[in-house]
Amino acid sequence: MSSGLLDRHLGFVEALRGAGLSVSLAEDLDAVAALGTVGWGDRDQVRAVLAATMVKKQAQRTTFDTLFDVYYPAMVGEGVEGRSDEADEAPATSRDNAAALEAFRQQLTEALEAGDEQQLRRMAAEMVARFGAMPGRGPGMSSWSAYTALQRVAPQDLVDKVVSGLLAEGDLDAADVRRTVDRRVGAFTGMVENDARRRIAEEKGPDHVADVTVRPSIDRLAFMAARRSDLDEMRREIYPLARRLATRLTKEHHAKRRGPLDFRRTVRASVATGGVPLSTYHRPKRAHRSDLVVLCDVSGSVANFASFTLLFMFALREVFQSMRAFTFIDHVHEVTGHFRPGADPVDVLTDLAAATSHAALWGRTDYGRAFTKFEESFADALGPRTTLLILGDARSNYTDLSEDVLKRLAGSVRRSFWLNPEHERNWGTGDSAAPTYGQVVPMVECRNLTQLSDFVHDLAL
């Protein structure tokens, strides 16, 4: 007789594959064999075992954890522990009303002060059940919303209260306490979201949730779809990504460009083998490096994309001979000065945002005007060894496109590319001038960090 465990496992593996993790059959077998040696007794252990055998990239770990919680939830329904005291005084998880909300917030404040994780987990479950329920008409129709629950209870607003409560207890550093409380509230919010996902999974089956709620990992997340917290995470990712790419590039340069024979080293090495030169050595060839000029649209919708790309390019400055950066909305402004060597990425982004005001006269994106201005003021930046890079969504508010100016600009440089953060299927819709500009300058889709680093890799090689 089947216990359903195998089906659940297969469903889980299927969901992992669906979310972009390449789990091979061999790894699947490993996972089952591994579980055979440690057993199913401890949930955290099972998680560790499955992660060790099936997740081979740290970037995919978040996806894995989300799916694991959906397929192997920590508790079912209201949870076993949750029933003890609350259930007695308030059956049917007590209807939701203003007084109940107030009482719950009070309770939550105390729990946050104590920082008891077990208690907080229980409260997260209760919170979703009481304040996030969206009852449906029939079985399998009801749902839960973490968003509604969080809006109503608003744990973020409790931070001040908890901080002052903790400060009253003893002499502690206020900033330290605030950080701790912030972290606890953040963790609690995560618990609530997880719990809502778990409940929906119970109601509608895990496969449904796996399809709907799992977000792509950060390096595949589109720039234009990123939330605030995602942007922070992306910014943290840029420097390591650039460093990885730089290492890879140097390595490939070494492997590809074998220079003339290094006679001295070859002869010296041949001494060890009685004068027979068994292996030859070559001088490294000097890598060919080009000047880079980046011209980027920094209007609202694409500002993040532009600043990330700039930051990334400048983190890779050693790969290029020299680099100049210009930003525009309807007017061109040079921002090269903000990228000092070794500067702090957070500071640079702040400076860049502040400099945006110089790039706009009227504040409506106008590519045609920007190109004309660029040709008037900074034509000397372009030369026969230059690579010109234009960043933007090519949405020019139906203004004059001046593609002849762009043609002249592209004609005066060695190579030119246009990076567009929009999905290729949206090019040419609405006010997008992507097809027109795409005929002048080769246009490349660049929606996430992976595509960006791939592009830069090919550019620098």
Place this chain on the structure above:
Amino acid sequence: MTWFESPADVATRLQAAGYLADAATATTAFLAGALEKPLLLEGPAGVGKTELAKAVSRATGADLVRLQCYEGLDEARALYEWNYKKQLLRIQATNADDLDWTRTHDEIFTEEFLLTRPLLTAIRRDEPTVLLIDEVDKTDVEVEGLLLEVLSDFQVTIPELGTVAAVRRPYVVLTSNASRELSEAVKRRCLYLHLDYPDAAREREILLSQVPDLDDRIAEQLVATVGRLRDLELKKAPSIAESVDWARTLLALEIRDLDEKAVADTLGVVLKHASDHERAVRELKLAKS
């Protein structure tokens, strides 16, 4: 021989060997032994990847064979090499009269002229062995192909001698800083574990076990400060190794209280970038030193 009895057994024995492993590390280390699969460790520099391999060898009484990877590492350095010099000498020493080619040929391709390198050494050993392949991401892609045969079948083919299979499978640990994505083929054959910075409580235990003379209170302050530094989005966040260095520094300087001045004076021990330094001074509101 089984390497470990259970994940809990791993944790206790590693602790006895001076390595504090968390639950996930213990479980994965146990699996590597139980399934006889290589263990791939990834994570930032200085979180104890190499140390885990050393601790396993100490805890199990196995010998450690280490292969340090670098760019340009090749078969001759990783696997085996014929001792050309000795072979040449042998050929020259043979009396020219009874120079029989087949005999000479058979003679110079024998054990005597084989220089075994770490991978072959680890496979041929009879005693329990921990094979540490350090910084595997530094090698070229070709070396990965070489590793495949070793890691999946634990055997090495030498054309002149035939296939050498492992007498006893070594416990293999690969470490990587993820400066390059390893090929799917290698990853598929390994168990994967990402080591990250430990939480405050565990870091304090590590500090106290590594630097036993450290004051309990100062350890707490130090861990809190390092935790704040890691939150700061620095170019290089301080690692465990650096916290330990810091603790030793404070001990050597006889600093009894980690106040703002002490932090500002010794920040160079943990932060190695000028911009990180500036940022820390600003964010922690330290006086400029």
